[in-house]
Every structure is written in C-alpha cells, then in structure tokens.
Amino acid sequence: MQDPNEDTEWNDILRKKGILPPKEVPKDDEEEELALQQQSIVKTYEDMTLEDLDENEDEFGEEDEAAIEMYRQKRLAEWKSTQLKNVFGEVVEISGQDYIKEVNKAGDDIWVVLHLYKQGIPLCTLINQHLTTLARKFPQTKFLKSISTTCIANYPDRNLPTIFVYREGEMKAQFIGPLVFGGMNLKVDELEWRLSESGAVKTDLEENPRKQIEDKMMSSIRSSLPSRKDSDSEDEDC
Numbered sequence: 001m002q003d004p005n006e007d008t009e010w011n012d013i014l015r016k017k018g019i020l021p022p023k024e025v026p027k028d029d030e031e032e033e034l035a036l037q038q039q040s041i042v043k044t045y046e047d048m049t050l051e052d053l054d055e056n057e058d059e060f061g062e063e064d065e066a067a068i069e070m071y072r073q074k075r076l077a078e079w080k081s082t083q084l085k086n087v088f089g090e091v092v093e094i095s096g097q098d099y100i101k102e103v104n105k106a107g108d109d110i111w112v113v114l115h116l117y118k119q120g121i122p123l124c125t126l127i128n129q130h131l132t133t134l135a136r137k138f139p140q141t142k143f144l145k146s147i148s149t150t151c152i153a154n155y156p157d158r159n160l161p162t163i164f165v166y167r168e169g170e171m172k173a174q175f176i177g178p179l180v181f182g183g184m185n186l187k188v189d190e191l192e193w194r195l196s197e198s199g200a201v202k203t204d205l206e207e208n209p210r211k212q213i214e215d216k217m218m219s220s221i222r223s224s225l226p227s228r229k230d231s232d233s234e235d236e237d238c
Contacts, residue, residue, distance in 0.1 A: 089139040104169040116148040173198035
C-alpha cells in the first residue's frame, strides 16, 4: 500500500483534492516552524513604534501581550531618552561666533527662537521676560538671545526687537520691529500665539489672544455709538 505521507506528485494531487489528509509534519519540524513564527512576530514588534503598537494592539493575541509590553517599554525608554537630550528650558545668550553652532547646527527637528535685542530698549526687555516664561513652558524649543550688533554687524536699531525662528538651519519666520509686536502692550500669551503660528511651539491656546482684545475694543466702540433709533430721533428734533 502506498504511504500517504510519501512525497510523490500523485500524493500531492490527492492532498489538493482532499482525498488524502494533509501531510503529517514531524514534531521536530513543528517546533522549528513555531519558533520561526515567533521570531517573525518578535521582528514585527521590533519594527513598530509606540503608535504602531497601540494601533495594532487588538490584532495580537493574549500570548503576545508580554512581548508587546516589553517592546512598548523599550520604545518608551528610547523616546524619553531622546526627549531628555532635547530639553532646554531657558533663554541662552549667544554671540555671533556661536551662531552657526547654536542656530544652524542646533540638531534634527529642533526649533530655534532667536531674539535680537539691545539694552535700554523697553520692548526688548519685555520680550526677553516673555521668552524666559515661554522657555520654561516649552523646553523642547531652543530659545536664544543676542545683542543685535554682536550677532549681525551694523544691524539697525529701528528693526528691534527682532525674532527669527529656525528649524534645522532654515528660517521659518521673522518678526521685525516694534509695530509687529504691538508695542509695550504685548502679552506673553500673544507672543506664544505668534510663535505657535510659525511652528516653534505647540500652544494649548485655542484662539489668538489678540483677537479677544480686538473683539472687546470693537464691542466697546459699538456700544458707545448711538443706535439707529436714537439717530433717527435726533434727526426729527432738528
């Protein structure tokens, strides 16, 4: 009688048609195949980011939970390590000689906010105070300041304050002169919003604080104007 497990072309045809049962896999081969499958699964985990692990969590069975958690912790530790390397938290004074290193070569995916200022200009002093607050709030952003003429020779005082925003050595935004900042009425939230529009910080503000001020001003102006009814009444008295 012909062995159903024999590797013959005829047996392969019978197995495909369901006449013969599937070929029995030796136990050693089963264990080797299972090990290969597990290695494949582990490799899949290794290739995944934290987001990938979270998104695909439902696709893995209970037996995979330990491996998933192991790699999640590994990815989390790597992420924290990267974040710690990129924590600044203060406004650092630089000179023109530091410019290339601190701005152009700040690092991959690092946002740099550079304030050009001069002593004795009140708005420059105010902005430096606001930037100190924002540097603590957004430690992943690199905040720098430099006396204008030590950074850029003959930089005109009429352009102060000036803020340049860079990312990976490329200028992303520039704010030049007192009018851009709205003068001494500039609030820290307003400066935060302006920087968030350039991408330098990720604000939790829901709308432009300046818009709220402008809306209040317009509301005040409208309330002080005579209504149409009052205007008609005055016309009749004339």
